Amino acid sequence: MNKEQALSQIEPQVEAMKLFDFHTHLVGGKLSARGLHDILLYHMGVSDLYPAGCPSGARLTQYPDWPDKKEAHFRLKEAIPFLPRVVNTGIAWCNRIILADLYDWHQPVTLENWERLDAMVRERADDRAWHREIMKRARIERFVTETNRRGEGLDDDILDYSVEWAFFTRAQWGEFDTALYELEKTWGEPATGPSPIGMENRPKTKKSIQKAADVYDAVHWFIGHFPMKQTVSYATHISSDLDYTLVSEAEFESALKRRNQAGEKERSIYASYVNEVFLTEYEKKFGTSLAFQYTICADPLPFETGSRISQRTLGQVADMMARHPKIRFTVLESSAHANQSFCTFCRELQNVALCGVWWHNFFPAIMPRIMAERLDMVSLNKQIGFFSDAYCIEWSYAKAVMIKKVLSRVLAEKVELGQYDVELALHIAETILYDSSKAWNDNTELPSP
Numbered sequence: 209m210n211k212e213q214a215l216s217q218i219e220p221q222v223e224a225m226k227l228f229d230f231h232t233h234l235v236g237g238k239l240s241a242r243g244l245h246d247i248l249l250y251h252m253g254v255s256d257l258y259p260a261g262c263p264s265g266a267r268l269t270q271y272p273d274w275p276d277k278k279e280a281h282f283r284l285k286e287a288i289p290f291l292p293r294v295v296n297t298g299i300a301w302c303n304r305i306i307l308a309d310l311y312d313w314h315q316p317v318t319l320e321n322w323e324r325l326d327a328m329v330r331e332r333a334d335d336r337a338w339h340r341e342i343m344k345r346a347r348i349e350r351f352v353t354e355t356n357r358r359g360e361g362l363d364d365d366i367l368d369y370s371v372e373w374a375f376f377t378r379a380q381w382g383e384f385d386t387a388l389y390e391l392e393k394t395w396g397e398p399a400t401g402p403s404p405i406g407m408e409n410r411p412k413t414k415k416s417i418q419k420a421a422d423v424y425d426a427v428h429w430f431i432g433h434f435p436m437k438q439t440v441s442y443a444t445h446i447s448s449d450l451d452y453t454l455v456s457e458a459e460f461e462s463a464l465k466r467r468n469q470a471g472e473k474e475r476s477i478y479a480s481y482v483n484e485v486f487l488t489e490y491e492k493k494f495g496t497s498l499a500f501q502y503t504i505c506a507d508p509l510p511f512e513t514g515s516r517i518s519q520r521t522l523g524q525v526a527d528m529m530a531r532h533p534k535i536r537f538t539v540l541e542s543s544a545h546a547n548q549s550f551c552t553f554c555r556e557l558q559n560v561a562l563c564g565v566w567w568h569n570f571f572p573a574i575m576p577r578i579m580a581e582r583l584d585m586v587s588l589n590k591q592i593g594f595f596s597d598a599y600c601i602e603w604s605y606a607k608a609v610m611i612k613k614v615l616s617r618v619l620a621e622k623v624e625l626g627q628y629d630v631e632l633a634l635h636i637a638e639t640i641l642y643d644s645s646k647a648w649n650d651n652t653e654l655p656s657p
Contacts, residue, residue, distance in 0.1 A: 209630075214623035217630050219616040222637050228645035229351040229604055230563055231370070231443070231501060231540060231595035235271060236353070237362035239339040241600040244326040245280040247306055248317065249287060250603055252299050252567070255512055260293040262286060265511040270404055271357060271599075284326070288319055298571040302606035309609070310342060310602055336362070339601055346605040349642070352595075352649065354443075355435045356401045368649065370441040370501060371434050375402040376482045377452075378445035381508040384470035387479040388417050395426040399435050402444075405512065417464065420457040420481070427485050431493055440649050441499040441538065442490070448507050448517040451476040452524040454484065483528075491534050496559075496651055499536045505543035506567050515543045515568035522549045526557075533559050538592065538648065540566040547578045551585040561648050563592040570597075570607070572614055579618045583636065589647065589654050593640030615641075 241247050249257075251267050258265035263286055268275040275283070294300050307313040311328055315321070332338045343366065355369040374390040380403070383389075390403060392413040403410070417423060434442070455477050463470070463477040470478075490500065504525065506513035529537045539550055540563045547562075547569075554560050562582055565575050582591050594611050596604040619633040628636070639654065647654045 209623055211617075211620045211624040214630060214633070215616060215620035218619050218623070218633055218637075219613070221634055222612050222616045222619075222641075225347060225612070225638055226642050227346065227348045227594050227608055228592075228642050228649065229348050229594060229596050229598075229608075230538075230592050230645050230649065231597055232351050232353045232604060233271075233357060233597070233599045234351055234353045234363075234367070234601060234604070235357045236359035236364070236367055237336070238334070238359065239363065239601040240333055240335075240342065241329050241602050242274055242333050243277070243280050243330050244317075244322060245275060245284055246600045247329065247602055248291075248303060249280075249283055250299075250599060251512065252570070253303065254287075256294040256297050256299050257287050257290050258511065260290045262290045267404075267511075271401075281326075284322060285319065288317060288322055291317060298573075298610070301572075302603070302610060305606045305609050306602045309345070310605065339363075342601045342605050346601075346608045348604060348608060350646070351604070352440060354401060355437075355439055356399060358435075358437070361437070364438060367438070368440045369435070369438050370443045371399070371439060372401055372443045373399050373434075374430065375444050376486060377447055377450060377479050377502075378402070379447040379449040379475065379479075379508055380405070381510055384472065384475040385467055385478060386475070387482045388464075388467070389413070391423065391426045391430070391482055392416055394430045396429060399433065405508070419464070420460050423460075423482055423485050424489075427482070427489050430486075431489055439498070441501050443501040443503075445506075446502050446504045446521075446525060447479075448505065448521040449475075450479045450521075452483070452521070452528060453477075453480050455481040487528070487532050487535065491532050495534045496536050499538050499648065499651070501538045501540060501563070503540045503542065503566055505541045505546050513542075513567070517543050517546050522546060526553050529553065529557055529560055533557075535559060536561070536648070536651070538563050540564065540595070542566045542568040544569055544574050544577055548581055548585075551581055554586045554590045561590040561592055561644075562586060564595040564611075566595075566597060570610075572610065575611070575614045576618050579615055580621075583618070583622065588636065588639045589644055591640040592645045592648055593637075593642075594645065612641075 352368045352370050354372045374394045376387040376390050380386045395415045460481040463474045466474055505517040537560045596607040598604040622628045623633055643654055
């Protein structure tokens with residue numbers, strides 16, 4: 209059977225399959241876009257527009273606040289003239305999918321018509337029946353989002369939650385004590401969220417790390433105060449800018465004395481020490497019951513990130529996961545060339561799964577390689593086929609459409625090769641798009657085929 213024949217049988221059935229969206233930033237009770245800015249100026253869209261000449265490259269006001277109409281409209285009017293320069297991109301395709309499928313809008317967005325489209329989006333922003341309609345069209349049955357975006361729990365029937373409270377191993381542009389600060393701001397405080405990328409002014413913390421023993425006290429507080437309502441995982445980032453070593457108490461306290469003059473060496477010492485204490489205590493308290501999501505291969509630039517990772521980091525991360533076998537590590541990676549390495553980790557470590565395609569990998573040219581490598585190398589129970597990383601449900605929809613189209617083509621090629629028949633290809637798609645995701649999320653076994 210050739211690829212075109214296989215695709216004609218596979219794609220319609222994959223399009224009808226249900227999905228589990230494993231990682232999002234949706235807000236309970238307010239799932240959809242608040243205006244056109246939430247669609248066109250999703251941070252990946254801003255990263256399209258800024259290098260194309262748009263004056264602003266920073267994200268809009270972030271949750272728990274919302275951009276007011278003045279900010280949103282200013283940024284839209286600033287960005288719209290540059291949309292013609294990025295019509296070629298995968299993100300622009302997603303925008304067209306959203307506008308055509310969900311808002312019946314089939315023309316370019318211009319300075320003459322954008323306000324009419326913005327009004328259409330705003331009119332439906334708080335229509336919870338519309339939110340569920342988008343979910344139904346996408347065939348997404350459940351989402352995981354941040355615990356601090358739960359709101360009043362209005363969407364608890366479709367949302368599970370992941371703790372995103374402090375990122376000890378995410379480097380920030382121009383900072384060298386981020387790990388210490390992230391731990392300090394949680395110590396004795398209610399759960400919030402991690403410091404945003406590129407935060408310019410850090411609020412003062414009530415407590416500070418003065419010695420190694422303080423790290424243990426702060427970590428115990430942190431883990432002991434996780435919000436646990438429908439919480440299924442913890443999420444963080446692992447930066448390639450850090451050197452992950454096993455740091456002694458003496459080395460840590462010596463580096464701590466140099467905090468005001470800290471550089472790259474101290475940054476790695478702080479992060480390594482805090483992270484190892486945290487993983488050790490996490491493993492003791494939660495074992496396999498609470499999955500550990502981490503993003504990797506996207507490291508700081510002035511506004512957002514670039515895709516990069518060192519071979520040293522890959523080896524150190526593999527060692528880290530092997531050192532904590534009771535933690536279920538879920539990897540969201542953003543480097544195509546690193547994917548093959550992570551596939552080998554999955555082949556040798558029972559506690560590692562690979563999740564979807566993240567940030568700099570979420571493009572139609574890159575996804576087929578990642579999917580094909582995983583299909584060849586990684587067992588089905590270790591493949592979580594989809595997550596959207598969406599901040600509004602419209603973007604969950606668009607990414608679901610794209611994933612299914614690309615996956616169908618990858619499977620059709622394997623049918624043409626003779627590796628699968630159509631029946632097996634469809635079983636694999638159904639398993640990784642929903643069954644494996646739900647099983648890993650719920651810490652259960654895959655259902656029998």
